[in-house]
Amino acid sequence: MRSFIEEIQAIVGPAGLITSPNEVAPYATDWRRRYLGKPAAVVRPASTAEVARVVRACADSRTAIVPQGGNTGLCGAATPDASGTQIILNLSRMNRIREVDARNNTMTAEAGCVLATLHKAAEERGRLFPLSLAAEGSCEIGGNLSTNAGGTAVLRYGNARELVLGLEVVLASGEVWEGLRGLRKDNTGYDLKQLFIGAEGTLGVITAAVLKLFPLPKSRATAVVALQSPEKALALLDRALEGCGERLTGFELFSDFCLALVLRHFRDTAAPFPRRFPHYVLMELSDTQSGGGVRALAESVLEAALEEKSILDAAVAHSETQARALWKLREFISEAQAQEGPNIKHDVSIPISRIADFISATDQELARAHAGVRMVTFGHVGDGNLHYNVSINRLVHDSVARFGGSISAEHGLGQLKRAEIQRYKSALELELMRKLKRALDPHGIMNPGKVL
Numbered sequence: 001m002r003s004f005i006e007e008i009q010a011i012v013g014p015a016g017l018i019t020s021p022n023e024v025a026p027y028a029t030d031w032r033r034r035y036l037g038k039p040a041a042v043v044r045p046a047s048t049a050e051v052a053r054v055v056r057a058c059a060d061s062r063t064a065i066v067p068q069g070g071n072t073g074l075c076g077a078a079t080p081d082a083s084g085t086q087i088i089l090n091l092s093r094m095n096r097i098r099e100v101d102a103r104n105n106t107m108t109a110e111a112g113c114v115l116a117t118l119h120k121a122a123e124e125r126g127r128l129f130p131l132s133l134a135a136e137g138s139c140e141i142g143g144n145l146s147t148n149a150g151g152t153a154v155l156r157y158g159n160a161r162e163l164v165l166g167l168e169v170v171l172a173s174g175e176v177w178e179g180l181r182g183l184r185k186d187n188t189g190y191d192l193k194q195l196f197i198g199a200e201g202t203l204g205v206i207t208a209a210v211l212k213l214f215p216l217p218k219s220r221a222t223a224v225v226a227l228q229s230p231e232k233a234l235a236l237l238d239r240a241l242e243g244c245g246e247r248l249t250g251f252e253l254f255s256d257f258c259l260a261l262v263l264r265h266f267r268d269t270a271a272p273f274p275r276r277f278p279h280y281v282l283m284e285l286s287d288t289q290s291g292g293g294v295r296a297l298a299e300s301v302l303e304a305a306l307e308e309k310s311i312l313d314a315a316v317a318h319s320e321t322q323a324r325a326l327w328k329l330r331e332f333i334s335e336a337q338a339q340e341g342p343n344i345k346h347d348v349s350i351p352i353s354r355i356a357d358f359i360s361a362t363d364q365e366l367a368r369a370h371a372g373v374r375m376v377t378f379g380h381v382g383d384g385n386l387h388y389n390v391s392i393n394r395l396v397h398d399s400v401a402r403f404g405g406s407i408s409a410e411h412g413l414g415q416l417k418r419a420e421i422q423r424y425k426s427a428l429e430l431e432l433m434r435k436l437k438r439a440l441d442p443h444g445i446m447n448p449g450k451v452l
């Protein structure tokens, strides 16, 4: 191992190699501190050429590689095992934005660019990069693509997968696939980039991507709505989509229990209404037209819903500061939960039309099976994604399968759900995945023990 580490150091230099246990520690555990690994080293290359040389050295010595970005993933997918033989390949030093082509509405960014810096770079050129999630100050685009991240704007702009036109990937052999095309039409065979998106680092290392940009919205309206039940939230979603079309960019549901957690753990937050209600929706509209049009539209949709008594109360933010304060109530839920104590996360998706029935059926089953269980239900309900967080796995996942859903909507499988997925995917689908893995990573050095 010593001569291997020396070989790696010769490639990345002293700035690109961490071996002292104290410095390695933060890289060797995950955001939730659920997994603790013991890497042989943390390698931090500064260029695609360095990544390629490191991967080739690993392929020659059959050393396993665990790619890592901002290390905010929630499934232990960026944490090595405890053998002391795997290396963490951290991409954070590869953080250059290579190009913003405003006219082509694209941006070419290296894997280690922090998501929030991409938002800023796009904005400076009057464009929007719409991928948005609570971890955006630390997660990196390579990690976002490798987990096919979702977030709060999927309803309007789609998952990470839908925001990519091209990729540069270092393959498990150390060869570089240069697929950085900025084309919206390219039907020249298999769409190879899609293999690496959502692969959680098991097929290759993403080093750069061509990302889609959109016109920058000039006005926004953010509203919080009080409701009796998730069923009513879905009725409101229908109404909002009908009335606002593409202007509806966010539609997030959370229960009063989630609100209580946030208020308890974050002092600078406040309840949105003088009294409490069972559920809330955070709704956001945006438009490329400036002025108050989008706000008037939000108000008219909500007034109609209030008159019909399908919602219980609503408030539209009057300023950017108020809008930020409302978003905090939703964005802080994960962290509030982490501070509250251990919990089991269920990041599931259900066809939107069946979400309300799923929640009601599964809540009842859980209450019957485990009296006193506490449900922390919230999610990007506008795209069918619920974070249904309780302390019993099997019951929830079986119910998800019965409702035609997925046991991992956006966080991935990692090591957390690697065994569990065997129960829900067909043998044929799993074998197809294994065949792809064998074709692209014949020696099994790319993030072994994750996904498959």
Ligand SMILES: Cc1cc2nc3c(=O)[nH]c(=O)nc-3n(C[C@H](O)[C@H](O)[C@H](O)COP(=O)(O)OP(=O)(O)OC[C@H]3O[C@@H](n4cnc5c(N)ncnc54)[C@H](O)[C@@H]3O)c2cc1C
Binding pocket: 031, 066, 067, 068, 069, 070, 071, 072, 073, 074, 077, 078, 091, 111, 132, 133, 134, 135, 138, 139, 140, 141, 142, 143, 144, 145, 146, 147, 148, 149, 150, 151, 152, 199, 200, 201, 202, 204, 205, 206, 207, 334, 335, 410, 411, 447, 450
């Ligand atoms: C508070 C909070 C809120 C969150 N909200 C959301 C949300 O709304 N939606 C959502 O989808 N996720 C969410 N997440 C999960 C997480 O932020 C995302 O999965 C994010 O995309 C991970 O990016 P990262 O850079 O931290 O990746 P990491 O955690 O470092 O890695 C994740 C996976 O990608 C692989 N990987 C990383 N970089 C590369 C690369 N360059 N090439 C190949 N493989 C690579 C790793 O091996 C691992 O398998 C949230 C997390 C937190 C802590």
